[in-house]
Amino acid sequence: MAVTIKDIAKLANVSHTTVSRALNNSPLINPQTKKRILEIAKELNYTPNLNAKSLVLHRSYHIGLFFTTLSTGTSPGFFHEAVRGANQHIKDHYDLIVKGIDDYEDLTKITSNMFDGILVMSQSPADDRFIEHLLNINIPTVVLNRLVSLPVEANIVSDDYEGAFQAVRYLIDRGHRRIALISGIEGFQSTEERKKGYIEALKTSQIEPSPDLIKQGHYDMKSGYQAMRSLLAESLLPTAVFCSNDDMAVGAIKAIHESGMRVPDDISVVGFDDNVFAGFITPSLTTVRRPIEKICAEGARCLLENIENSQSFKQPIYLRTTLVKRESVADVRSE
Amino acid sequence: MAVTIKDIAKLANVSHTTVSRALNNSPLINPQTKKRILEIAKELNYTPNLNAKSLVLHRSYHIGLFFTTLSTGTSPGFFHEAVRGANQHIKDHYDLIVKGIDDYEDLTKITSNMFDGILVMSQSPADDRFIEHLLNINIPTVVLNRLVSLPVEANIVSDDYEGAFQAVRYLIDRGHRRIALISGIEGFQSTEERKKGYIEALKTSQIEPSPDLIKQGHYDMKSGYQAMRSLLAESLLPTAVFCSNDDMAVGAIKAIHESGMRVPDDISVVGFDDNVFAGFITPSLTTVRRPIEKICAEGARCLLENIENSQSFKQPIYLRTTLVKRESVADVRSE
DNA sequence: GCATAGAATGCACACGTTAACAATATCGTT
DNA sequence: AACGATATTGTTAACGTGTGCATTCTATGC
Numbered sequence: 001m002a003v004t005i006k007d008i009a010k011l012a013n014v015s016h017t018t019v020s021r022a023l024n025n026s027p028l029i030n031p032q033t034k035k036r037i038l039e040i041a042k043e044l045n046y047t048p049n050l051n052a053k054s055l056v057l058h059r060s061y062h063i064g065l066f067f068t069t070l071s072t073g074t075s076p077g078f079f080h081e082a083v084r085g086a087n088q089h090i091k092d093h094y095d096l097i098v099k100g101i102d103d104y105e106d107l108t109k110i111t112s113n114m115f116d117g118i119l120v121m122s123q124s125p126a127d128d129r130f131i132e133h134l135l136n137i138n139i140p141t142v143v144l145n146r147l148v149s150l151p152v153e154a155n156i157v158s159d160d161y162e163g164a165f166q167a168v169r170y171l172i173d174r175g176h177r178r179i180a181l182i183s184g185i186e187g188f189q190s191t192e193e194r195k196k197g198y199i200e201a202l203k204t205s206q207i208e209p210s211p212d213l214i215k216q217g218h219y220d221m222k223s224g225y226q227a228m229r230s231l232l233a234e235s236l237l238p239t240a241v242f243c244s245n246d247d248m249a250v251g252a253i254k255a256i257h258e259s260g261m262r263v264p265d266d267i268s269v270v271g272f273d274d275n276v277f278a279g280f281i282t283p284s285l286t287t288v289r290r291p292i293e294k295i296c297a298e299g300a301r302c303l304l305e306n307i308e309n310s311q312s313f314k315q316p317i318y319l320r321t322t323l324v325k326r327e328s329v330a331d332v333r334s335e
Numbered sequence: 336m337a338v339t340i341k342d343i344a345k346l347a348n349v350s351h352t353t354v355s356r357a358l359n360n361s362p363l364i365n366p367q368t369k370k371r372i373l374e375i376a377k378e379l380n381y382t383p384n385l386n387a388k389s390l391v392l393h394r395s396y397h398i399g400l401f402f403t404t405l406s407t408g409t410s411p412g413f414f415h416e417a418v419r420g421a422n423q424h425i426k427d428h429y430d431l432i433v434k435g436i437d438d439y440e441d442l443t444k445i446t447s448n449m450f451d452g453i454l455v456m457s458q459s460p461a462d463d464r465f466i467e468h469l470l471n472i473n474i475p476t477v478v479l480n481r482l483v484s485l486p487v488e489a490n491i492v493s494d495d496y497e498g499a500f501q502a503v504r505y506l507i508d509r510g511h512r513r514i515a516l517i518s519g520i521e522g523f524q525s526t527e528e529r530k531k532g533y534i535e536a537l538k539t540s541q542i543e544p545s546p547d548l549i550k551q552g553h554y555d556m557k558s559g560y561q562a563m564r565s566l567l568a569e570s571l572l573p574t575a576v577f578c579s580n581d582d583m584a585v586g587a588i589k590a591i592h593e594s595g596m597r598v599p600d601d602i603s604v605v606g607f608d609d610n611v612f613a614g615f616i617t618p619s620l621t622t623v624r625r626p627i628e629k630i631c632a633e634g635a636r637c638l639l640e641n642i643e644n645s646q647s648f649k650q651p652i653y654l655r656t657t658l659v660k661r662e663s664v665a666d667v668r669s670e
Numbered sequence: 671g672c673a674t675a676g677a678a679t680g681c682a683c684a685c686g687t688t689a690a691c692a693a694t695a696t697c698g699t700t
Numbered sequence: 701a702a703c704g705a706t707a708t709t710g711t712t713a714a715c716g717t718g719t720g721c722a723t724t725c726t727a728t729g730c
Binding site: 052 | 678679680681684685686687
């Protein structure tokens, strides 16, 4: 069995209370005995039983990182960046529990003694039910990636509207006028923000958005491929396509190539996310970089701030996107 | 505060012990009272305090999934598949804690009461120290992805040697003779297995492996790119390149394109892993599919089997790779 | 030499749960 | 009616830790 403070107490000829105090830097202890106790603890390789601590202190030392889903709805790059960002600030004093919200069929199974705090990497408005439950049972909650109007401790998002706006402005500046949109999963806030950015950018140049040029995708390669095929079947082809994420951009490029056309010579393509492979496909992809890792790291920082100093952040925190210019966009041919 | 079994006991006019029995399907209880208690529990929205349970049952309800590192050494697709595979069997009764071995500077901070079991997604022989420590403190341990000679509960790997062998045989069958290798991180077992498969396949056709055709990479796109550039600088070019993973293959393709040559017309490329984007880049990548998700799912299954029925699996379990044939390989030109 | 403040330590209980054992209730058998 | 067997429930301690309060020790001042 593992060594406990009582074992140490015996060896040190003190009560277990004294040992507890020594290990927790209590001021009510003689520095001498403290030193002695710490030495014994070290020698016995003592490590506290976190379950017991949890029980009495009402702290679990666990931080939850919840995704809308862990399955195919979440892209690998996104997922990896998120976990890395979150773990970065957390790893020393907390453990990170990764879960999909859809893992639970019954939300009441989650209780406040299981998590000291939760990061919700939210990808859908349907997550609100989950977030409300967390607030109900009083778990400090930080929502990432999606603007939310609930009273969470912090809400950290990338400025997708601005990112999309810039990307489409960039296309317009390079002479494009027939610019298509391959949109994301319906209902996702990111989908709506990017679409709005697209539409507003067009409007600043008096280009009327055409329904024929807007196709719905599902944020995966396959749907990008299919959406592009559907665009290519239209009578009037676009000169550029703005895709709501990189995965769909890759699918779109494949469809364009299959139809015998070339990127960017015939059709320009812009993505969103700057996935790990965006720079390495051919042609390398011009895209909007979202600082996912930073969003998560910042979220974890805010969450710890809340847990340890009960600080909250009322205003949503926006982190800037940046347009990464690569090879998938060409100036439009003057005909 | 949350509701406890004592609250239920009061309402039901029984002792808390009886409540505990009702909730745990004990045979020592009157079905009548059991029913009554369960109803009250439901009404109060009772959820057990897992920390208290943990303390007395010596179970934490946490499974650890450890990677050699969470940072750039681990590819996003690999990471995502692994987490999904592991979570699949675990999510109902356990929580998954994701960590990098390199998060710990002091291994003794890990104790057996923190994890009911641990999956080690091992990418380097250096992980052995960690695994030995887990065995020392008696945590059920399953090692994935790397063959290990320690007495762990189970060891599940893909047959990389066989996969590499098949891939290179395939190239030979299509007429290639000057076949280069872009190798992985030095010292990783996967690197060595794939290299061996490459060399043995060549030998079966009496092709002597040439040091000039073997370049070291680091499993990331950039190193694949650089290794390929270094190959292209040689006097005699290869007709095909076998890359130890897909990321490096993507980098290699980029380097080939930059040099004005085409894939597969001038040089064929084969990868390893079948990353999510392997099918969507241009040309789509011929590669060896490793069943990462299945490895993790199987590992989780074995681990649970061990925790709940204390079963162990002495023999390593090999899961088959498959060669996925796509467009990045051409028959060699008869000159 | 003694009262006293202050420092250091210990005692006993609490956290929420399970489990060995004891106690009681119920029932059938003679 | 009395006994034993069995079914059901309660009592109590335990898991390892932290903490309010009581206790003891030490040094100081008079």
